[in-house]
Amino acid sequence: MTSPADQSVKRPVERPLSPHLQIYRPQITSVLSILHRMTGVGLTLLMMLIVAWVVSLAMGEAAYGEFISLMQHPVAQVMLFGLTFAFFYHLCAGIRHLLWDAGYFLSIESVKSTGNIVVGVSVLTTLGIWTKLVVYEGICPWLM
Amino acid sequence: MADVTSGLRSPIGRARGLGSAKHGTEHWWGMRLSSLALIPLSLYLLYGVFAAVVFGNGYTTAYVWMQSPINAAAVILYLAIGLHHTAHGLQVVIEDYVHSEAKKIFLLLAVNASCGLLALAGILASLKIMLGA
Numbered sequence: 001m002t003s004p005a006d007q008s009v010k011r012p013v014e015r016p017l018s019p020h021l022q023i024y025r026p027q028i029t030s031v032l033s034i035l036h037r038m039t040g041v042g043l044t045l046l047m048m049l050i051v052a053w054v055v056s057l058a059m060g061e062a063a064y065g066e067f068i069s070l071m072q073h074p075v076a077q078v079m080l081f082g083l084t085f086a087f088f089y090h091l092c093a094g095i096r097h098l099l100w101d102a103g104y105f106l107s108i109e110s111v112k113s114t115g116n117i118v119v120g121v122s123v124l125t126t127l128g129i130w131t132k133l134v135v136y137e138g139i140c141p142w143l144m
Numbered sequence: 145m146a147d148v149t150s151g152l153r154s155p156i157g158r159a160r161g162l163g164s165a166k167h168g169t170e171h172w173w174g175m176r177l178s179s180l181a182l183i184p185l186s187l188y189l190l191y192g193v194f195a196a197v198v199f200g201n202g203y204t205t206a207y208v209w210m211q212s213p214i215n216a217a218a219v220i221l222y223l224a225i226g227l228h229h230t231a232h233g234l235q236v237v238i239e240d241y242v243h244s245e246a247k248k249i250f251l252l253l254a255v256n257a258s259c260g261l262l263a264l265a266g267i268l269a270s271l272k273i274m275l276g277a
Contacts (some may be wrong), residue, residue, distance in 0.1 A: 034157040040233050047223075047230050047259075053193065054219060057210060058269035061203045068202060087190065094179050115185060137198055 028115045036093040039086040046083050074142050081130055089122040171232060178229040185222045192218070207273065217276035223266040231259035 024030070049071075058068035070076060095115050099105050105114050133139040154165055192215060194204040209215055234255045242248040 051262045054266045054269045058272045089186045
């Protein structure tokens with residue numbers, strides 16, 4: 001067994017990995033778990049945007065205006081839509097994790113039902129918020 | 145040669161720093177606490193920022209919103225706790241997927257430093273607005 005010191009000196013030996021993604025059928029447990037991780041990583045972007053928003057607000061009207069117009073670009077708005085879903089999904093799945101930590105909903109039936117609730121709530125809130133934004137507030141003129 | 149009080153680890157193991165890093169439980173509990181705090185914080189903030197940006201005439205509405213001490217405190221708490229949560233979360237992901245020791249150390253440093261700097265920038269900006277500097 002090589003120590004960490006030895007491993008940093010030369011490249012680690014490349015060993016073959018037995019196939020897993022090609023073998024195991026995606027299940028509600030595994031998919032929701034990796035989605036929680038992926039949305040978590042993706043939400044780093046949201047943290048950066050919030051900081052950018054506050055900093056541009058502190059920098060004055062011109063800087064703030066530039067930031068807002070950047071956020072109104074179609075690509076940015078698609079990204080914001082994705083981030084909305086990521087936020088609500090990570091929030092709901094996170095609450096599910098905390099409930100598990102407290103010992104609730106650990107049976108396989110509860111795992112499936114709470115899993116469906118998490119996905120359902122995330123999708124519905126994202127669609128609901130963005131429908132209101134696009135249809136009633138005219139947030140995406142390029143979409144109409 | 146083995147010192148009884150050092151437990152079951154061999155001297156060479158202790159010298160190489162093998163075994164538990166001893167911060168796992170703290171890390172785990174920190175994530176639960178920050179998650180709990182972030183539930184109300186993030187909902188309040190996303191609603192507030194949202195409302196300030198979407199409704200109202202942009203800069204002035206947002207600025208006035210930020211000047212309220214409650215909102216400034218919420219933003220500062222959200223950034224501090226949220227970026228701590230982000231850094232810990234990314235740390236776990238890096239430790240899981242990066243196998244080269246050098247790359248892992250570099251990435252962990254970069255992530256923690258960036259989150260710290262982002263928090264600092266956001267908090268200073270919030271204070272600047274709230275104090276009207």
